[in-house]
């Protein structure tokens with residue numbers, strides 16, 4: 001008995017057979033009606049809706065047969081499904097394929113078989129509708145037609161079952177997916193770390209998860225009695241409701257918003273809100289799915305950062321402004337400094353004083369125009385030279401060096417910050433006196449000396465002249481009365497040291513007026529000059545001669561023994577000298593003199609005026625006594 005060959009699409013065929021869920025299922029009227037009709041219309045005792053499984057044939061519907069299934073190897077249908085046309089076996093005993101088939105040779109003793117394959121919508125033959133008889137017979141054309149029509153009914157039902165199966169599979173998968181999705185949603189809803197809620201269109205809370213409760217500080221029960229508007233910060237309600245209304249009108253599909261809830265404890269908490277609608281089949285919003293993320297820490301951090309940034313920027317702005325102001329002040333100061341420097345240079349350059357500056361070593365670093373004029377060295381020649389070699393007299397150079405060194409090591413020196421009069425040298429070697437003011441400056445840790453020097457040579461000479469004139473008689477060049485008053489105490493001091501005596505001669509010419517009157521005043525002047533010279537010549541160098549006024553003279557005798565006799569001797573000698581003829585223009589004249597003497601005996605230190613008065617009195621006595629003589633306390637005339 002040759003086995004039926006397996007169809008080329010056997011695996012797909014078995015798979016679709018399995019998917020149809022017909023195998024091993026209870027009988028169904030829709031199939032049984034067809035097999036019953038087949039029996040009646042074809043007048044056969046057996047009709048089957050046979051399904052060819054992997055190793056059996058199973059009868060979904062059977063008429064006239066007790067067995068539910070038979071092995072595939074015996075199955076006529078196994079042959080029929082491999083054919084493109086119905087399989088008709090008129091007498092199985094005569095067909096080599098079935099003649100030894102147990103179903104032919106034994107119950108149900110099949111002799112006749114007519115089977116039409118039942119194919120799926122994809123053309124896969126899952127089984128047959130077959131009519132069987134225990135007698136050989138021939139299938140007429142009409143019978144074949146009827147069998148084909150009945151098979152078409154089964155085929156249609158199978159196709160219908162296919163669609164049902166596909167739909168069921170889809171449904172099952174959808175259900176599974178939905179179930180999984182629902183489970184996932186539930187899980188996420190409950191354990192999510194972000195808040196999730198279902199919110200009614202009026203804003204009431206339908207369902208909230210724990211995370212949302214934690215964010216707002218209300219329990220689920222407490223939230224049910226409230227709307228989202230009630231726990232939203234008043235400033236943020238408008239934006240949220242506005243967006244919700246836009247979404248309700250279908251203008252937007254979903255929205256995100258950063259806003260604040262007011263927690264149960266009254267504190268505001270920043271959240272990020274994501275709202276999307278759940279619509280019914282008609283498109284109306286059933287509820288809103290709201291996802292709430294707590295961004296309070298993030299927001300506060302942002303605010304703190306913003307505040308910090310604002311503070312930082314403000315400080316940067318302030319600092320920048322300060323720096324700009326400082327820079328402006330510095331620019332102004334530098335400008336001022338430049339102006340002042342220019343002024344200073346101009347002042348120094350045009351100063352009437354010589355300006356010289358020195359470095360620590362004493363080398364010249366500045367030398368103005370007046371310095372050039374005063375000392376004769378040009379600026380180019382002077383700069384870099386040692387000051388001492390240029391203008392300081394040889395004998396003062398060591399003092400200058402010592403002074404600088406002392407100042408550098410101790411900060412003190414006689415010459416610094418003083419107004420001094422010092423000798424100096426010009427380029428031509430001539431000397432001059434300069435008034436010097438020296439300043440020491442600390443410039444970046446190094447000492448710089450600057451000095452103004454003024455040539456006071458003329459002034460000194462004028463001063464000397466004034467001093468001379470104040471102590472001398474202009475006409476004769478002798479010392480005057482003032483000089484006498486200054487000289488007496490000094491002479492007394494010297495005499496006291498030496499154990500000597502000071503004597504004073506008061507000399508008044510005799511007959512001078514007559515010369516004046518006869519020869520004229522100029523002649524009188526000449527006479528006075530000659531007499532003065534004779535008096536000077538007539539005394540020792542240590543003695544001094546004074547003209548008091550008119551024809552009155554005084555001689556201060558120093559280094560004398562304490563006797564009137566010595567003074568008389570000098571006085572007599574002077575009278576003799578005075579009495580010598582004096583050559584005047586025109587003719588010679590002769591005058592004499594009367595002299596009074598006073599002694600500061602035993603170095604008493606008598607005042608000059610007192611001595612003068614006494615000498616004057618004795619001179620007066622000499623006049624009275626006849627002129628041309630000497631009188632004193634010892635020789636009163």
Ligand SMILES: Nc1nc2c(ncn2[C@@H]2O[C@H](COP(=O)(O)OP(=O)(O)OP(=O)(O)O)[C@@H](O)[C@H]2O)c(=O)[nH]1
Nearest residue numbers: 508509510511512513514516521522524525550551
């Ligand atoms: N030429 C001249 N005459 C002077 C100067 N000072 C005073 N006399 C005059 O000197 C005279 C001094 O007078 P007296 O002392 O009386 O002259 P005397 O003729 O010497 O008289 P006795 O002193 O009394 O002996 C006056 O005529 C003054 O005018 C002077 O500087 N030059």
